[in-house]
Amino acid sequence: MELTDEQRAFRDDLREYLDETIDPIVDEADRNGPMDREELLGYVSDLNELGVGFDPETAPNFFGDVWNFTIAAEEISYTWPSLLVGVMMSFPALFVQFAAEQTREAMLPKLEDGDCLAALAVTEPEGGSDTARPNTVAKKDGDEFVINGEKTWVGNAHYADCVLVVAHDDSTGASDMFMVDRANNDFETREIDKMGWKGVSNARISFDDVRVPEGNRLSNMFSNAIMAGNEMNDIVPFPESVTQLFFDQKPLNATFSFMRTGMSFMSVGIMQAAFDAALDRATDRETFGKPIAEHQLVTEQLYDMKAGLETSRQLSRRAAELLEDGSEDARLMSSLAKGYTSETCKDVTDDAIQVFGGEGLKTENRLERYYRDARVMTIPDGTTEIQKLIVGKELTDASAYS
Amino acid sequence: MTDDQLIQRIETALEAEQDQLEADLPAILADMEGQTDELVREHPAVMARILGRMEAMDIASFVSANPETADQFQELLWSGMRVMVERNPEVKEQINEDITTNFEADDCPMEGHLKVREEEELVTGGAGQLDDADITITGPADVLVGLITGNVDPIQGFMQQQYEMDGPVQKGTKLAPIMNSLSEQVPE
Numbered sequence: 215m216e217l218t219d220e221q222r223a224f225r226d227d228l229r230e231y232l233d234e235t236i237d238p239i240v241d242e243a244d245r246n247g248p249m250d251r252e253e254l255l256g257y258v259s260d261l262n263e264l265g266v267g268f269d270p271e272t273a274p275n276f277f278g279d280v281w282n283f284t285i286a287a288e289e290i291s292y293t294w295p296s297l298l299v300g301v302m303m304s305f306p307a308l309f310v311q312f313a314a315e316q317t318r319e320a321m322l323p324k325l326e327d328g329d330c331l332a333a334l335a336v337t338e339p340e341g342g343s344d345t346a347r348p349n350t351v352a353k354k355d356g357d358e359f360v361i362n363g364e365k366t367w368v369g370n371a372h373y374a375d376c377v378l379v380v381a382h383d384d385s386t387g388a389s390d391m392f393m394v395d396r397a398n399n400d401f402e403t404r405e406i407d408k409m410g411w412k413g414v415s416n417a418r419i420s421f422d423d424v425r426v427p428e429g430n431r432l433s434n435m436f437s438n439a440i441m442a443g444n445e446m447n448d449i450v451p452f453p454e455s456v457t458q459l460f461f462d463q464k465p466l467n468a469t470f471s472f473m474r475t476g477m478s479f480m481s482v483g484i485m486q487a488a489f490d491a492a493l494d495r496a497t498d499r500e501t502f503g504k505p506i507a508e509h510q511l512v513t514e515q516l517y518d519m520k521a522g523l524e525t526s527r528q529l530s531r532r533a534a535e536l537l538e539d540g541s542e543d544a545r546l547m548s549s550l551a552k553g554y555t556s557e558t559c560k561d562v563t564d565d566a567i568q569v570f571g572g573e574g575l576k577t578e579n580r581l582e583r584y585y586r587d588a589r590v591m592t593i594p595d596g597t598t599e600i601q602k603l604i605v606g607k608e609l610t611d612a613s614a615y616s
Numbered sequence: 617m618t619d620d621q622l623i624q625r626i627e628t629a630l631e632a633e634q635d636q637l638e639a640d641l642p643a644i645l646a647d648m649e650g651q652t653d654e655l656v657r658e659h660p661a662v663m664a665r666i667l668g669r670m671e672a673m674d675i676a677s678f679v680s681a682n683p684e685t686a687d688q689f690q691e692l693l694w695s696g697m698r699v700m701v702e703r704n705p706e707v708k709e710q711i712n713e714d715i716t717t718n719f720e721a722d723d724c725p726m727e728g729h730l731k732v733r734e735e736e737e738l739v740t741g742g743a744g745q746l747d748d749a750d751i752t753i754t755g756p757a758d759v760l761v762g763l764i765t766g767n768v769d770p771i772q773g774f775m776q777q778q779y780e781m782d783g784p785v786q787k788g789t790k791l792a793p794i795m796n797s798l799s800e801q802v803p804e
């Protein structure tokens with residue numbers, strides 16, 4: 215795949231920023247635990263200038279362009295995966311534009327200024343991977359929905375201005391999403407300390423009789439926006455081909471195909487960083503009177519790492535191409551790519567530590583961070599086991615979930 | 617049977633409990649066959665009441681038990697739509713593109729279609745399927761009927777995955793406002 219001049223310029227500018235601004239601070243920033251709101255907003259503002267972001271002006275060219283999105287996923291993750299997660303998981307902020315008046319009033323100015331942070335709350339403490347039947351319930355009461363339930367592991371939730379919450383809609387018996395904005399309805403969060411992706415916050419949320427206007431139900435937002443003359447692509451920030459997949463493969467599945475392709479490139483970015491470090495080390499470090507690169511067992515490790523990295527990159531690109539084509543195989547390939555690359559990322563970062571020897575284990579070096587960040591990759595956005603179930607269902611049309 | 621007698625009979629049936637109505641309906645629908653347009657024009661409120669009562673039924677099991685009613689019921693439904701479009705400029709305003717749609721119930725043998733014609737400012741529909749329709753809508757019979765009568769909002773229902781829609785997204789989003797304005801015309 216050849217990048218266009220524009221895509222290359224986008225990547226080069228992003229690389230320059232990451233090298234000059236993020237690389238010098240990342241080790242300490244990540245070690246100190248989750249960024250707070252102000253820190254994240256500072257980076258969001260820098261990234262906006264480079265064409266990465268979730269505000270209405272930036273999103274169409276970022277989320278709306280498969281290649282810009284995947285280039286950014288790889289490049290940012292090369293330097294700091296947590297930063298990518300903080301930015302990417304804020305995309306529900308865009309729906310504020312179509313929410314009920316009280317939410318628009320409170321949040322639109324922030325969104326337009328680029329400082330409306332958001333979160334997507336799907337996972338529940340009880341349900342885990344089984345997200346199709348949420349225990350969180352939205353009950354209709356007059357013109358409002360009253361939401362009760364718990365969500366967990368929600369990225370950005372601790373400091374987010376608004377959260378898009380998956381809940382069982384008691385009025386229709388279907389699953390839907392509801393926008394809760396903190397200006398009108400506060401909710402409690404508790405941060406979770408975790409092994410990797412330490413720079414970004416994940417939290418548990420409790421919704422206790424939280425009332426939102428019916429216009430904050432996602433299906434109403436879509437309906438109202440389309441009745442007001444918007445096209446589907448004015449509402450969702452994704453490319454037209456992905457929006458078409460909304461029809462062909464159901465809206466939530468198409469959204470997941472897009473996000474999982476991003477996750478797949480994220481693993482590629484982490485692997486590339488670990489591989490580059492290992493390659494340098496292999497030519498620098500000498501044992502038994504010669505560089506370790508001249509010991510064949512180390513060569514084999516480099517071979518394995520490079521093979522893992524390149525197969526992962528090709529698979530991720532294939533998933534991106536299918537998304538761009540709006541292919542019916544996009545769901546299969548994005549799950550295959552996310553599952554395969556995240557597992558491979560674990561192996562590659564593990565090998566990189568081995569090539570480094572004891573140095574790889576020191577917390578002052580980056581290798582152990584690569585390894586911890588890689589270890590997280592196989593769990594969010596569907597565990598590897600869930601990706602296998604999706605691929606199996608796509609291949610055979612037989613469900614093996616239960 | 618004259619129109620008046622038929623209307624009288626329908627009104628009596630509408631007074632009955634749901635079970636009795638379900639037993640009477642196949643014969644009533646059969647008697648209405650071929651004259652639904654006229655009946656809808658002359659007696660819109662009575663026709664709306666039948667549709668309303670039918671919505672409360674389990675349409676899939678009714679149609680499965682009385683397969684011959686699938687087409688008759690649709691004839692009534694679509695006659696209603698045709699007449700409403702003829703009479704209502706609001707609906708005509710929404711028509712700015714040719715769109716053909718097939719409907720297919722996934723829980724009973726019921727198939728229908730809808731044609732939106734820009735030039736004639738017409739919305740027509742009926743039983744059976746069109747060749748090469750732009751859009752295919754598949755779902756439970758009660759959801760499909762709800763889409764036409766306004767009980768199911770087309771976009772909301774789609775987002776909640778109450779039904780599936782195949783075809784170009786751009787045509788689908790154009791169809792939604794037309795269906796919404798149609799269902800707004802159904803008398804309460």
Ligand SMILES: Cc1cc2nc3c(=O)[nH]c(=O)nc-3n(C[C@H](O)[C@H](O)[C@H](O)COP(=O)(O)OP(=O)(O)OC[C@H]3O[C@@H](n4cnc5c(N)ncnc54)[C@H](O)[C@@H]3O)c2cc1C
Pocket residue numbers: 303334335336337341342343344366367368369370408411416590593594595596597598599600614615616
């Ligand atoms: C760092 C991080 C960030 C996250 N961010 C978000 C976020 O922003 N928003 C959000 O909503 N969620 C988020 N999550 C939650 C994430 O999506 C879930 O952790 C994930 O879906 C798995 O759920 P679980 O942890 O409850 O594991 P469980 O569902 O309890 O699974 C436990 C094990 O059982 C396996 N398993 C479960 N069901 C099956 C089955 N049917 N067949 C075979 N194996 C099965 C799983 O693969 C896993 O190995 C995040 C998680 C992490 C770790």
